[in-house]
Amino acid sequence: GAVVSQHPSRVICKSGTSVKIECRSLDFQATTMFWYRQFPKKSLMLMATSNEGSKATYEQGVEKDKFLINHASLTLSTLTVTSAHPEDSSFYICSARDPQRGLGGYTFGSGTRLTVV
Amino acid sequence: ELKVEQNPLFLSMQEGKNYTIYCNYSTTSDRLYWYRQDPGKSLESLFVLLSNGAVKQEGRLMASLDTKARLSTLHITAAVHDLSATYFCAVDIWGGTASKLTFGTGTRLQVTL
Secondary structure, three states: OOOEEEEOOEEEEOOOOOEEEEEEEOOOOOOEEEEEEEOOOOOEEEEEEEEOOOOOEEOOOOOOOOEEEEEEEOOEEEEEEOOOOHHHOEEEEEEEOOHHHOOOOOEEOOOEEEEEO | OOOEEEEOOEEEEEOOOOEEEEEEEOOOOOOEEEEEEOOOOOEEEEEEEOOOOOEEEEOOEEEEEEOOOOEEEEEEOOOOHHHOEEEEEEEEEEOOOOEEEEEOOOEEEEEEO
């Protein structure tokens, strides 16, 4: 089945530094990937839709300059949290839909736990 | 703005009991998904419901979709401890450039021995 690999699974960084999270579709090509953020005991909030070869579409209230998304190939999307601060600490999850599966569902990465100290 | 609400938000139930989780959404959609999330983990796909009246079952879980009522249910039969997790429904709608998911508030299920 469709597999989405997300790395790293955990990262701790100092305040003011930038962190890059990778999301790869391993056995299919994903023209569209999605980035979510989840706070403890809360639901998933869509941050942005990543489109291969074009600019990402950000949800209302998400800072584009803070959360840089690049989707340079059909199998890789990256989320860079720039100048991270403690309030950016969260669980970030990516997902993609295999177009071969039609409406058969989305596949999620394993998530990245970001802690900014 | 699409709203997806689940109830209850928290459910504590004894092993062997039955219960239903409800997912209500505020706009037209005929594509709804159910996911399970264990603590510290990502999402595991449970069910994909793609039409009005769709019903799917896997083990002790059964999901249904009523698009006219904008309601989906996840029914748990004879709960076991292993079902303890957080369950999310998610509605798939067209966002202008792509379909995207809006998640429900989540239901944290605790099955006690």
